[in-house]
Amino acid sequence: MRVYHLSAECYPVAKVGGLGDVVGALPKYQNLAGLDAAVVLPHYDRKFVQENEFEVVFRASNRLGNRRQDFEIWKEKTNKLGFELYLIHIPGLLDRPEVYSYPDEREQFIAFQLSFLDWITWSQQTPDLIHCHDHHTGLVPFLLQHSALYRRLSKTPTVFTIHNGQYHGAFSWDQFYYLPEIDPSSTGLLDWSSGINPLASAVKCCNAYTAVSPSYLQELAGHSNGLEYLFFLERAKGSGIINGIDTEVWNPATDAALVANYTALTIDTEKQKNKQALCKRFGLQPELPLIAFIGRLVVEKGSDLLTDAFTDSLTEHAGHLNILVLGTGDKDVEQTLTLLEEKFPDSYRAYIGYNEDLAHLIYAGADFLLMPSRVEPCGLNQLYALRYGTMPVVHSTGGLKDTVVDVNEEEGYGICFSPNSVATISAAISRAKVLFENTTHLQLLRKRMMALDFSWNQSAKKYNQLYTSLIPKI
Structure with missing residues (x-):
């Protein structure tokens, strides 16, 4: 089964959020399960x-409105990510360093989608399925069915995954x-x-x-920035599939x-060494409970x-x-969080920015990870924390509700709170402090967390089943 994933992000090529993590891992695990999955991105x-070798496998020109543009398809030579990676290169449009926030972003993503469709049409490819991710690729299902240019591919089934339903990419x-x-x-x-x-x-x-968790699928019908009624009308073809994590990248061993x-x-002794290093780096006290926020x-x-x-x-x-x-x-928010260091110099630190290696060390060294998200379609941070034996402290919404079970419930392993407010966050932090003081119980819970399976193996299997169910119907 030949499947193309079409996305604006893919780790480690270009990542801004969870979309990049998903597209960087799901195709690899699908290929391990026997599919032939590839990823197509804009060129960045x-x-x-810059550090890997690509070859140009296709050249052509097409139109974007009233102007003609040349485009190339670049293929990474070694399949080092576990799947074929293709980049669409358009001089002056898709050849920039950043993923988003350019004034002509709309033209960028329209050109990306048109060039993808032109490539597979003109090169006489017939994929079994096209998997589109978020609004940046949302025109593809429509164009396949309603543009004469792509009539040959009009029967190709499409799956559309919503990673964040708040962003629609709408234009006049x-x-x-x-x-x-x-x-x-x-x-x-x-x-x-x-x-x-x-x-x-696309919907x-x-x-x-698909939505990236069952709970988020339900929430879209109530909170999707104006598309609530659409999700109600189209609910029969929707499903929720929890994202997985790449257990090769996220592996404390x-x-x-x-x-x-x-x-x-070995977590009882070795996790503490990471905490000690983390606390030494930031001037904190390793014998105290450490609560972290990453995001x-x-x-x-x-x-x-x-x-x-x-x-x-x-x-x-x-x-x-x-x-x-x-x-x-x-x-x-950056400023107010930074100023807290002056008020609590011995117990609080803020690192404004992002550092991938530091994030890994925090997942390993912290005792608790706080996620007070108002909206969390799936959430990956809580899954990383569980993998490293760090307890999530979460607002019960979206994927957080589906992946974190409160310690007060049978087989629970996290701290959950609702509604989301200053008071409930503070109360959850107090619960974490009490739990930290019960060392024996916390050690048992950490082992329970690390035994959970949130790998892509299970999620990839569900996507593969969805693909198989669609192809005979077309």
Whole structure:
């Protein structure tokens, strides 16, 4: 079964969030299960592309609105990621270092999708299925069915995965001219709220769509930035599949970023060595419970609640608690979190920015990982934490609800709270402190966490089953 994954991100080529992690791992595990899965990305002038060898396997030109442009398909030569990797290179448009935030971003992603479809059409390829990820690729299911240019591929089934339903990629009908010739009677499939909405169009036109957790699938019908009724109407072809994690990359037994590697058998002694190194680096006290936050400092992650919650907790448990933040985002939140260091110089630190190796060390060295997300379609941080025997402290929403079971429930292994507020976050931190003081119980829970299987093996199997169910129906 030949499958193309079409995405704006793929770790380690270009990653901004969880989308990059998923697309960088799922195809590898699908190939291990017997599929022939490949990934197609825009070309980025980034470290991975600069340091690896590519060959140009296709050249052509096409139109974007009223201008003609040349494009190339670059293929990574060695399949070092565990799958074929293709980049679409367009001089002056898809050859830049950043993934998002360019003023002509809309043109970038439309050109990306058109060039992909032109490539597979003109090179006479017939994939068994095309798997599109988020709104950056949301026009593909529509164009396959309603543009005469791609009639040969009109029966190719499509799966569309929603990693974050808050972002639609919508644009005005004034820019309809960017699209190729389409059947005029089908324009309603592009429309939502009097504009062209790629995410809405993909949900309407794909053969099946998935959300990255069962709970998030249900939440889309209530909170999807204006598409709630659409998700209600199209609910029959939706399913929720929890993301996995790449257990080769995230493995405390082999992780080169750690001071001491460990397994469930050695966690009682070796995890503490990572904590000691982490605390030494930031001037914290390793004998105290260490609560960490890793993530983007944005409203959807609940970061605006952190300063007040940390102030309350560090005041209430003065001298008996450590807190460490790693993140970047909203400048006001960055500033208030940084200023807390002056108020709590012995027990609080904030690292503004992102450092992949430091993140790995924090997952290994922290005792608890706080995730007060307002919206969390799946969440990967809690899965990384569990893999490293670090207890998640989470707001019960989306994928956090599906993957973290409170310690007060049978076979529980995390701390869950709801609703999401300064008070409930502070109360959850207090629960974590009490649990930390029961060393024997915490050690048992850590072993339970590390025994959980959130690898891509299970998730890839579910996607493969979904693909198989679609192909005979077309």
